[in-house]
Each structure stands twice: as C-alpha cells, then as structure tokens.
Amino acid sequence: MTSDESTESALDESTPGRGPLVVAGVVGLALLVALVSLFVGRNVQPSAPTTTLPTTLYPLGTPSVAEPSGYAPPSASALPGYTLSYVTDFTGSQLPTGWTAFAGVPGGDPGGQFGPHHVFVSGGDLLLATYRDSSYRGRWVTGGLCQCGISHVYGAYFVRSRLTGPGPNEVQLLWPANDHWPPEIDFNETPTSIGTSATVHWSVANHIQQWFSPHTNMLAWHTWGVIWSAHQIIYTLDGHEWGFIASTAEIPKVPMRLDLEQRTMCTTHLQCPQYPTDMQVDWVAEYQPVG
Numbered sequence: 254m255t256s257d258e259s260t261e262s263a264l265d266e267s268t269p270g271r272g273p274l275v276v277a278g279v280v281g282l283a284l285l286v287a288l289v290s291l292f293v294g295r296n297v298q299p300s301a302p303t304t305t306l307p308t309t310l311y312p313l314g315t316p317s318v319a320e321p322s323g324y325a326p327p328s329a330s331a332l333p334g335y336t337l338s339y340v341t342d343f344t345g346s347q348l349p350t351g352w353t354a355f356a357g358v359p360g361g362d363p364g365g366q367f368g369p370h371h372v373f374v375s376g377g378d379l380l381l382a383t384y385r386d387s388s389y390r391g392r393w394v395t396g397g398l399c400q401c402g403i404s405h406v407y408g409a410y411f412v413r414s415r416l417t418g419p420g421p422n423e424v425q426l427l428w429p430a431n432d433h434w435p436p437e438i439d440f441n442e443t444p445t446s447i448g449t450s451a452t453v454h455w456s457v458a459n460h461i462q463q464w465f466s467p468h469t470n471m472l473a474w475h476t477w478g479v480i481w482s483a484h485q486i487i488y489t490l491d492g493h494e495w496g497f498i499a500s501t502a503e504i505p506k507v508p509m510r511l512d513l514e515q516r517t518m519c520t521t522h523l524q525c526p527q528y529p530t531d532m533q534v535d536w537v538a539e540y541q542p543v544g
Contacts, residue, residue: 309492322474322535337539342536343379351402364520371396383421384529395515404430404508409540411478416471420526422516425514427509436505438480444524451488455503
C-alpha cells in the first residue's frame, strides 16, 4: 500500500477510515487467515471472564439498571495511577462534540462504503449500522467514526459495546492523529460473533503482533479496554487482562485517537454480511496517566 492509500481523514470524504487491513493487497487476507486459524488452535489465548465476575483489576463499569448494557461508565478513580480525562454516555440524539462520522470509500478497502447516516445516537447508545442502502444502489454500507478532536501519546481507553450479529469487520482501535500509518492498535477486532482479536501494527514494513479471544460471545455486552504506555500495551476484557505487548520497539510513540468502525469486503467475498447488523456502544471512558 502506498502512503496515499493508507492515509485516513474523517474530513476527506474520498478516503475516510483507516487503511490497516490491506497492505499491498494481502494484509486483510492475512488477518482473516489468522482469525480463522484461531478456531483450530494456533496461537489461541484463553478467553477472558465475563462481566458476571465481581472482582476485576481494570475498569469494567459501575452496575446500573438505568444503562442499556447494565453498567454505567467507571469512576474517575477506577484505574490506579490514572485520572479520568474523557467520558461520554451517548445521551441525547447527536454525536458528542469531537466525534466525526466517516463518509466515502474506506482507505485500503475499495469495495467498501461508509455512510455518515449509518452512525447515530439513540436510546442511550451509539449505533454503527450495516445494511443495504438504497441511497447507494442497494450496496452494503457501514458506519465508522473517529474521536477526531482528541488525541494523546499514551493513555487508557475503555469501550462498552456489543454486536447484534456477524458479517462485517467490527473494530475498536487507536489510529495515528496525523494519519501516517502505521502504527495502529486494534484492541477489539472481529469478523464473527464468537471471537475477537487484538493487534498492534508497527514499522514501515507493517509488522504485527496479535492476541485472540476465540470463545467470547460478541452478541453480549462487554467492556473492551487498552492501556497504552511507553513500556507496555495491556488489552482488557470485562476488567481482566487477556493480552499484552511488552516490546518497546512495537509500542507506538505518536499521538493517537480513538476510532470505531465497521467494514465489509463483499467484492472479495470476505467479511460480507447476510443481514443487517449493528455495533452498539453504551459508553466510552478514557484516562491519562498521573504525573
């Protein structure tokens, strides 16, 4: 992939979204092969406990019957050594300030299509909706957005979400604020309803390091997290660590922002839905290290 092909900009409708999964036409396929291999036992990591367990080491959320997911955002002191820097519960009917929906063809995915009206807030949730859209001649169109107004070097991000069905690639990630890729940190990426992966991309050659959680029910609510520091990356699921990166050479050291995306690859018969499906997000909470 050339630098132009991998560039992402939420404000450039011709090439919005990330370009991480296809590098010289093979990275997307390589990731799919890796995800398929997780079901036959290669590099499989044990799945993390569910939200029914009471004791957690990392933020899960605060139990609340008023929340769609049953958990409200975590407290300001939920992550020792960090302070809460941002939280949104997606109330009302508009995207919060600082968030921008994507439009146009995703970078690195010429067969895909982002539609800004496929991203909306309703019933206390942010929804990214994949469905056949008559405005695009009945093609499958997906939702994607970025927290374009906020970026940091290091921090912790937690997203409470679920899927309503399989089909499109669904991903929660950190993307470089200057749109110069790599690096990239995917902390929840899955083409199915029964498993997910976490991947860090680094170096101009796009080296990757992946972890898998193959038995997680993606149709249930979960709190996904990534704690990114100069010395390690910790992936969390429902308050428990399920993967980590300890090599400083692999850890991004540039300002990055939070992106939430769906993608389809129907033209290549990869990650193509059979019926409409959503990514539902109850809340997002972010922390910055103290000192």
